[in-house]
Amino acid sequence: MTTPPLALHPDRLFPADPGVRRLASSLYDRVRELPIISPHGHVPAQWLADDVSFADPTSLLITPDHYVTRLLHGHGVDLADLGVGQDSFDEAASRRAFRILCEHWGAYRGTPVRFWLDAQLGDIFGIEVRPSAATADAVYDQIAERLGHPDYRARALFDRFGIEVLATTDDPCDDLAAHRRLADDPSWDARVVPTFRPDRYLEPLSPTWNTDVDRLAETSGIETGEYAGWLAAMAARRAHFIAHGAVSADHSHLDPRTDPLTDAEARHLYALARQGDIGPDEAVALRRHLLFQMGLMSAEDGLVMTLHPAVRRDHHLPSSQAYGHDIGTDIPVAVEFTDALRPLLNAVGTHPGFQLVLFTLDETTFSREIAPLAGFYPSVYAGAPWWFLDAPDAILRYRAAVTETAGLAKTSGFIDDTRAFCSIPARHDMSRRLDATYLARLVAEHRLDEDEAREAIHDLVDTNPRRAFKL
Amino acid sequence: MTTPPLALHPDRLFPADPGVRRLASSLYDRVRELPIISPHGHVPAQWLADDVSFADPTSLLITPDHYVTRLLHGHGVDLADLGVGQDSFDEAASRRAFRILCEHWGAYRGTPVRFWLDAQLGDIFGIEVRPSAATADAVYDQIAERLGHPDYRARALFDRFGIEVLATTDDPCDDLAAHRRLADDPSWDARVVPTFRPDRYLEPLSPTWNTDVDRLAETSGIETGEYAGWLAAMAARRAHFIAHGAVSADHSHLDPRTDPLTDAEARHLYALARQGDIGPDEAVALRRHLLFQMGLMSAEDGLVMTLHPAVRRDHHLPSSQAYGHDIGTDIPVAVEFTDALRPLLNAVGTHPGFQLVLFTLDETTFSREIAPLAGFYPSVYAGAPWWFLDAPDAILRYRAAVTETAGLAKTSGFIDDTRAFCSIPARHDMSRRLDATYLARLVAEHRLDEDEAREAIHDLVDTNPRRAFKL
Amino acid sequence: MTTPPLALHPDRLFPADPGVRRLASSLYDRVRELPIISPHGHVPAQWLADDVSFADPTSLLITPDHYVTRLLHGHGVDLADLGVGQDSFDEAASRRAFRILCEHWGAYRGTPVRFWLDAQLGDIFGIEVRPSAATADAVYDQIAERLGHPDYRARALFDRFGIEVLATTDDPCDDLAAHRRLADDPSWDARVVPTFRPDRYLEPLSPTWNTDVDRLAETSGIETGEYAGWLAAMAARRAHFIAHGAVSADHSHLDPRTDPLTDAEARHLYALARQGDIGPDEAVALRRHLLFQMGLMSAEDGLVMTLHPAVRRDHHLPSSQAYGHDIGTDIPVAVEFTDALRPLLNAVGTHPGFQLVLFTLDETTFSREIAPLAGFYPSVYAGAPWWFLDAPDAILRYRAAVTETAGLAKTSGFIDDTRAFCSIPARHDMSRRLDATYLARLVAEHRLDEDEAREAIHDLVDTNPRRAFKL
Known part of the structure; x- marks a missing residue:
C-alpha cells in the first residue's frame, strides 16, 4: 500500500456546487491574507516575551x-x-x-x-x-x-502567522510583566494584550476563594475584608489591565445570571463568605450579584464584557484530580440568557460605553436568545461559535441561525480561544473559508448582491472583531 | 461609483443547484398568483373600513x-x-x-x-x-x-396584493365596528375577520387586570365579580366575535401550561385576584386554569385556538416605558409543550370541534414536541415559523424538522403576523418560494414524486391554512 | 388518470448535486449488501422460533x-x-x-x-x-x-433480509424460552439475542411495582422483600440473560439521572416502596439510585448499558386506556445528560468493562452533551438517531451535530428499534444511504479523503455497531 499524501486541497471546506464554490473561493481570496486578529485566547505572553523555542x-x-x-x-x-x-x-x-x-x-x-x-x-x-x-x-x-x-521560535512563528493582535487570558492579580516586557521591547511591534478573567474571585464556594481574595488585597493594595473593598480592588486591577492594553474582561460561570442584590445584602453575603460561612444558594446569589457589578464596571471603564457560560468544569473528577483543569473533561450544559441578562441590560444595555459579547455551547440560544438580544441592544454582540462549535458545520449553523435576526454586523468576528499556538492560523483560515461559504450561498440564492458580499467578507474578518472588541 | 440597482431576481431564495432550482421555480409558478390567505396579523381593520391613504x-x-x-x-x-x-x-x-x-x-x-x-x-x-x-x-x-x-389607498393596495382573507387581532371588548362596516359595505367583498385575543384578561398580575375585567362586564352586560361571570362574559364576547366572522382565538403567555384547578380553587383565586390580593404563584396558577377554560370553550364554540407563547415582553423596560409595547424589545425564552398541553389535550385533544395551532420561537420544540403532538392528535397543527423564525433558513429548518414526524398536511400554512401592511405580499411570496424550495429538494432526492409535489405546494399555500383556520 | 407507479429510485435519499450523488452512490454500493446487525428492536423471538406465517x-x-x-x-x-x-x-x-x-x-x-x-x-x-x-x-x-x-414465513423473510444479528427486548422475568429454542435448533444458525429491559422494576410509583418485584423474587428464587434482595435478584436475572446471549441492558425513564443514595437511604426508601408508602419525590430518588446501580452492574457483568430517556408515555390517557401502550401517543420531553450521568460516569466512566450508549429525542443534546461526553469518555457512545429522529433530515442533522465533536468512531451504528418486522431492511437501507450521503459531502468538501470515506462507510455500518454493542 502506498502512503497516502497529506492533502491540503485549495478548495477545502467550500461547498460542492461548482457555482457556489467559485463564489466562495473568490470571496475567500479577498481575506485569506488579512492579518489575524485574535481577541480571545490562551497562548502565554511569556512565550513571546522570551521568544521561546519549542x-x-x-x-x-x-x-x-x-x-x-x-x-x-x-x-x-x-x-x-x-x-x-x-x-x-x-x-x-x-x-x-x-x-x-x-x-x-x-x-x-x-x-x-x-x-x-x-x-x-x-x-x-x-x-x-x-x-x-x-x-x-x-x-x-x-x-x-x-x-x-x-x-520556529515563538516570535518568528508569530510573524509568519501574520498576527496583528493577540489577546491572552490573565488572572486579575497577574502583574502582566510579560506584557510589559513586550510593550517595552523596541524590537517588537505587534499587539499582545491581556484579558481580565476574574472568575475565581466571584465564586465564594471555590475552596481557594478566601486566599484568592486575600491576594487580591495584597496585589491591589486595597483591603478586601469588606464588600466595598472587593469592588475597589477589582476596579483597581481592571485599571491596571487597561493600562497594559487590555480591551476586554472575560467571564465564565455555570450560568450567566446577573441578579443584583441590595447593597446591604451584598455586604452581608460577602461577610459570610469571608468568614467561610456562606451556603451554596447564598454563594450563587453573591456570584450573580458580583457579575452584575462586573457589568457595571465594564460600562464605566469600557472593558468589553465577554461571557462564556454554562460548562460543567472537571466533569470527570478522577481525571481532574490526577491531571488538573482544562484537560478535555469539561462538558456543556443548557443555558438561558434572556432572563439571566435582563437586570444587567436594563441597567446598561443602552449605555454608550458598554459592550457585551455572548458566547454559548448551547446552540438553541443562537436563534432564540442571542440573536434577538443582539438585534435590539446596541451593546450586545453575538459571539462567534466557541469551543466544540468552532467546527465547519457548527459555524454554518451559527451563521444561519444568527444572521436572519441579528444581521451580519452584530456578530463578533472570529475568536480562536486556543492554547495551541500553531493552530491559530488554521483556525482563522477555517473561519474565513466558512464565512466565504456562507456568503456565497446568500449570493447564489439571490439573497445578497455580490458587491455586498465582497464588503461583508471583509467586515466579518476585520471590521467586526475590531468593533466588538474595541481594537 | 455607479448606484447599485435594487435587484429582485426572479429566482431569489431558490437553491443554487441548477436542477433543484428548476424544480423549485416550476413548483413556485403554480402558486405565485394564488390569493393571499392571512389568518393571523395585526393590520387595523379601520384602515380598510375607512379606505385610508397613507x-x-x-x-x-x-x-x-x-x-x-x-x-x-x-x-x-x-x-x-x-x-x-x-x-x-x-x-x-x-x-x-x-x-x-x-x-x-x-x-x-x-x-x-x-x-x-x-x-x-x-x-x-x-x-x-x-x-x-x-x-x-x-x-x-x-x-x-x-x-x-x-x-395607493388601503383598499386599492388590498386588491392589488390579492388578499382573499385577512384576519386582524382584537381585544375581546372591541365592538368590531370597523369589521361590521366592512361587512355592511356593498362595495367591499373581501373577507376581513377579527381574532379574539384575550391575554390581558387572563393575567391577574397585570396592573390593569381589574379594570380590564370591569370593562369586560360592562361590554358583555354580564357581571364579572365572580369567576362564573368571567366565564360567561368571555363566552358571550367569543360569540360576538364569531358573529362578526372570527375563526380563531389567539393566546400569548409566558408559558402555555393548561393545568386545571378545581372549580372551588378557581373561584377562590379569582376572588383573591378581584380583591387585588392574589400572589404571583397563584396568579400564574389562575392564568393556566383560565387558558384551559379557553381551550374548552374553543372545543365548544369552534374558534380555532392558536398559541404564541414564551416571549419575555418589554425586556428592556426603559424602552417600553418611553415608547410602549411591541417596539422590538420582546425576547424569546425556552418553552415546553408536551406536559404543558397534556391536561387540555386529554380533555379535548380528540374532540371533533377542537383545533389547536402551536407556534413557537424555540426551534427545539419543532421536532421534539410540536411535530409529535401534531402527528398524533387530530386537533393539533404545527404552526408556521413565527416572528424571528419567519426567515428563509429558519423556514427551511422548520420544514425539515416538522415534516418527517407530522407530514406536510398537519402544518398550518403561512401566517404573516405583521403590522406592516405593505409587507404582506412579500412575506407570503417568501413563504411560497421556500415551500417550493423544500419540496423541490424532496423531489430531487427522490423522496417525493413530482406529481405529488405539485399537489403538495398547492396544499401548503391554500388547503392547509383553510383547514387549520376553518376558512 | 393513469395510476402512478410505486417508484423505488436507485438514487433515493442521495443529494441532488450530481458530483456528490456519484460519490454517495459509490460509497453506498460498498455496504448495501452487508448483513444487517440489529442490536436493538422489538420483534418477538417467538415469531422466529415458531417460524410463524403472517x-x-x-x-x-x-x-x-x-x-x-x-x-x-x-x-x-x-x-x-x-x-x-x-x-x-x-x-x-x-x-x-x-x-x-x-x-x-x-x-x-x-x-x-x-x-x-x-x-x-x-x-x-x-x-x-x-x-x-x-x-x-x-x-x-x-x-x-x-x-x-x-x-413469506418468518424465517424465510429473516434470511431474505440478510439479518446476521437481531436483538429483541425482554422483561427480566422472561424465561427466554423462544431464544433457547432458537439456540437449540440445529436448523437455525442466525443470532437472535435478548435484551434486558428492567424499567418497570425501577419505578416504585408504577401501580404494578410491588407485584412486579414479587414476580422478580419468584423467578429468580431470591427474596426481594429488602433492597439487597432486589439487587441480588436483578444480578441473577442479568446473568440469566447473558447466558442466553444478551449483550445489552436497555433503560427508558423520564430522565436519565443517576444520583446514588447511601445504602441506608436506599434500604429505607425501598422498604417504604414495598409497603406502598413511598412518596413521588422519594420514588424518583429511588429510581435514580437504582439506575445508578444498573450502571454499576453493567460495568461488572459487561452488559452494554443503553439509555432511551425522556418520553412522556401514554400522553393521551384516554387512548392508552382504550388501546394499551406503544400506540403512538408517547411524546418526547427535553432531557439533560451532563449532570444526570455525572455520578455514574465518575464511578465507572473509565472502567474497561463499561459501555454506555446514549439515545435521545431531544436533538439539542447531540452537540451540547452527547458528543462532548462520547468524545471524552472511553465508555460513552453517541446512539444513532432514535424513533422520531430515524428520518432522513434528522439523521443528517445527527451526523453533522455529533461528528465534529465525537468523531465517526464514537457513534453506535444504526438501530432500527422496530416492531415492524418487514421494515427492518428498509430502515437499515435508509441509514446506509444517509451515511453515504454524509460522507460523500465530507469528501466533496475536501474534509475527508475518498479512501478514508470508503473505510468509514464500512465502519459505520459494520464495525461501529459490533463495537458499541460488543457483538
Whole structure:
C-alpha cells in the first residue's frame, strides 16, 4: 500500500456546487491574507516575551491542546501517556505520544481537529504524508528537526502567522510583566494584550476563594475584608489591565445570571463568605450579584464584557484530580440568557460605553436568545461559535441561525480561544473559508448582491472583531 | 461609483443547484398568483373600513414595523428618531427617519427584512436603486409621490396584493365596528375577520387586570365579580366575535401550561385576584386554569385556538416605558409543550370541534414536541415559523424538522403576523418560494414524486391554512 | 388518470448535486449488501422460533407499527379501525384498515414511513403501483396472496433480509424460552439475542411495582422483600440473560439521572416502596439510585448499558386506556445528560468493562452533551438517531451535530428499534444511504479523503455497531 499524501486541497471546506464554490473561493481570496486578529485566547505572553523555542512536537502540538487529547482519551488512551499533567516527559515519551496520535488519526475524521492538525503539519512543518503508524517516526523527526531552527521560535512563528493582535487570558492579580516586557521591547511591534478573567474571585464556594481574595488585597493594595473593598480592588486591577492594553474582561460561570442584590445584602453575603460561612444558594446569589457589578464596571471603564457560560468544569473528577483543569473533561450544559441578562441590560444595555459579547455551547440560544438580544441592544454582540462549535458545520449553523435576526454586523468576528499556538492560523483560515461559504450561498440564492458580499467578507474578518472588541 | 440597482431576481431564495432550482421555480409558478390567505396579523381593520391613504413613507414602512426598527436600535439609533411612540412626526422628521434606514441598509444583509423591504420598494413603489445615503431622498420622494395617488389607498393596495382573507387581532371588548362596516359595505367583498385575543384578561398580575375585567362586564352586560361571570362574559364576547366572522382565538403567555384547578380553587383565586390580593404563584396558577377554560370553550364554540407563547415582553423596560409595547424589545425564552398541553389535550385533544395551532420561537420544540403532538392528535397543527423564525433558513429548518414526524398536511400554512401592511405580499411570496424550495429538494432526492409535489405546494399555500383556520 | 407507479429510485435519499450523488452512490454500493446487525428492536423471538406465517397485510404492516398508525390517528382515524387493541379483527376489517392507509397515502409525504412502506411494498411484495383508494384492494390482494407462500414465513423473510444479528427486548422475568429454542435448533444458525429491559422494576410509583418485584423474587428464587434482595435478584436475572446471549441492558425513564443514595437511604426508601408508602419525590430518588446501580452492574457483568430517556408515555390517557401502550401517543420531553450521568460516569466512566450508549429525542443534546461526553469518555457512545429522529433530515442533522465533536468512531451504528418486522431492511437501507450521503459531502468538501470515506462507510455500518454493542 502506498502512503497516502497529506492533502491540503485549495478548495477545502467550500461547498460542492461548482457555482457556489467559485463564489466562495473568490470571496475567500479577498481575506485569506488579512492579518489575524485574535481577541480571545490562551497562548502565554511569556512565550513571546522570551521568544521561546519549542522542545518537541508533542509538547507543542499535543499536550496543551485538549481538543486533541480528549478524543484520544475517548478511545482509551491515558492522558498521562500524552504528557498531560506530567512534570517530566522525555524524548522517548514524546515520540511515543506522537505515535499514539498518528495511530489514531482515523479518530479525527470529520472533526475540525483534523483540519487544524493537517494545516499545522502541512503548512508549518512541510509534512507531505498522512500520519499513521507507518509514518509516525518520520513525521515526528521532521517536526523535531524544524523546531531546532530559529525560524520556529515563538516570535518568528508569530510573524509568519501574520498576527496583528493577540489577546491572552490573565488572572486579575497577574502583574502582566510579560506584557510589559513586550510593550517595552523596541524590537517588537505587534499587539499582545491581556484579558481580565476574574472568575475565581466571584465564586465564594471555590475552596481557594478566601486566599484568592486575600491576594487580591495584597496585589491591589486595597483591603478586601469588606464588600466595598472587593469592588475597589477589582476596579483597581481592571485599571491596571487597561493600562497594559487590555480591551476586554472575560467571564465564565455555570450560568450567566446577573441578579443584583441590595447593597446591604451584598455586604452581608460577602461577610459570610469571608468568614467561610456562606451556603451554596447564598454563594450563587453573591456570584450573580458580583457579575452584575462586573457589568457595571465594564460600562464605566469600557472593558468589553465577554461571557462564556454554562460548562460543567472537571466533569470527570478522577481525571481532574490526577491531571488538573482544562484537560478535555469539561462538558456543556443548557443555558438561558434572556432572563439571566435582563437586570444587567436594563441597567446598561443602552449605555454608550458598554459592550457585551455572548458566547454559548448551547446552540438553541443562537436563534432564540442571542440573536434577538443582539438585534435590539446596541451593546450586545453575538459571539462567534466557541469551543466544540468552532467546527465547519457548527459555524454554518451559527451563521444561519444568527444572521436572519441579528444581521451580519452584530456578530463578533472570529475568536480562536486556543492554547495551541500553531493552530491559530488554521483556525482563522477555517473561519474565513466558512464565512466565504456562507456568503456565497446568500449570493447564489439571490439573497445578497455580490458587491455586498465582497464588503461583508471583509467586515466579518476585520471590521467586526475590531468593533466588538474595541481594537 | 455607479448606484447599485435594487435587484429582485426572479429566482431569489431558490437553491443554487441548477436542477433543484428548476424544480423549485416550476413548483413556485403554480402558486405565485394564488390569493393571499392571512389568518393571523395585526393590520387595523379601520384602515380598510375607512379606505385610508397613507401619510408618508416612514409612518407606512418604518414606524409600525418593529422588525425594521429593532435592528436600527441595535445599531444605536434612537427609536424616537424613527417615529416610535411619537405623537407628532412632521415631514422633515419622516424624511430624516427614512434617511437613517437607507444609511443602515447594510445592517439588514442576510435578514428577511431586507427581502421584504426590497420587495415593497421594488414591486409596490417601483424603486429601482438600492437605498443608501446617496439615494435616500430620491427614494423617499418617489414613495411619497406614489402615496398621493388613489391607487395607493388601503383598499386599492388590498386588491392589488390579492388578499382573499385577512384576519386582524382584537381585544375581546372591541365592538368590531370597523369589521361590521366592512361587512355592511356593498362595495367591499373581501373577507376581513377579527381574532379574539384575550391575554390581558387572563393575567391577574397585570396592573390593569381589574379594570380590564370591569370593562369586560360592562361590554358583555354580564357581571364579572365572580369567576362564573368571567366565564360567561368571555363566552358571550367569543360569540360576538364569531358573529362578526372570527375563526380563531389567539393566546400569548409566558408559558402555555393548561393545568386545571378545581372549580372551588378557581373561584377562590379569582376572588383573591378581584380583591387585588392574589400572589404571583397563584396568579400564574389562575392564568393556566383560565387558558384551559379557553381551550374548552374553543372545543365548544369552534374558534380555532392558536398559541404564541414564551416571549419575555418589554425586556428592556426603559424602552417600553418611553415608547410602549411591541417596539422590538420582546425576547424569546425556552418553552415546553408536551406536559404543558397534556391536561387540555386529554380533555379535548380528540374532540371533533377542537383545533389547536402551536407556534413557537424555540426551534427545539419543532421536532421534539410540536411535530409529535401534531402527528398524533387530530386537533393539533404545527404552526408556521413565527416572528424571528419567519426567515428563509429558519423556514427551511422548520420544514425539515416538522415534516418527517407530522407530514406536510398537519402544518398550518403561512401566517404573516405583521403590522406592516405593505409587507404582506412579500412575506407570503417568501413563504411560497421556500415551500417550493423544500419540496423541490424532496423531489430531487427522490423522496417525493413530482406529481405529488405539485399537489403538495398547492396544499401548503391554500388547503392547509383553510383547514387549520376553518376558512 | 393513469395510476402512478410505486417508484423505488436507485438514487433515493442521495443529494441532488450530481458530483456528490456519484460519490454517495459509490460509497453506498460498498455496504448495501452487508448483513444487517440489529442490536436493538422489538420483534418477538417467538415469531422466529415458531417460524410463524403472517395472517394478513394489516396485522403485519399496519397494526403493530405505531409509526404508521399514529399519523392516521392524527388525521382522524380511530385506532380501533386499524386493529390496534382489537382481540379479533376479521378479513373484512383488515381489508378496510388497509384501504384507510391507502386513502391516506398523502399523509406520509415527506416522512420516513413513506420510504419504509414503499420499500416493503415494492421490494418484499412486488407492488408496482402507488397505493390509493383506487389501488387499495389490488395491493391488499397481492400482499395477502404472497403471505400464503412459505417464502413469506418468518424465517424465510429473516434470511431474505440478510439479518446476521437481531436483538429483541425482554422483561427480566422472561424465561427466554423462544431464544433457547432458537439456540437449540440445529436448523437455525442466525443470532437472535435478548435484551434486558428492567424499567418497570425501577419505578416504585408504577401501580404494578410491588407485584412486579414479587414476580422478580419468584423467578429468580431470591427474596426481594429488602433492597439487597432486589439487587441480588436483578444480578441473577442479568446473568440469566447473558447466558442466553444478551449483550445489552436497555433503560427508558423520564430522565436519565443517576444520583446514588447511601445504602441506608436506599434500604429505607425501598422498604417504604414495598409497603406502598413511598412518596413521588422519594420514588424518583429511588429510581435514580437504582439506575445508578444498573450502571454499576453493567460495568461488572459487561452488559452494554443503553439509555432511551425522556418520553412522556401514554400522553393521551384516554387512548392508552382504550388501546394499551406503544400506540403512538408517547411524546418526547427535553432531557439533560451532563449532570444526570455525572455520578455514574465518575464511578465507572473509565472502567474497561463499561459501555454506555446514549439515545435521545431531544436533538439539542447531540452537540451540547452527547458528543462532548462520547468524545471524552472511553465508555460513552453517541446512539444513532432514535424513533422520531430515524428520518432522513434528522439523521443528517445527527451526523453533522455529533461528528465534529465525537468523531465517526464514537457513534453506535444504526438501530432500527422496530416492531415492524418487514421494515427492518428498509430502515437499515435508509441509514446506509444517509451515511453515504454524509460522507460523500465530507469528501466533496475536501474534509475527508475518498479512501478514508470508503473505510468509514464500512465502519459505520459494520464495525461501529459490533463495537458499541460488543457483538
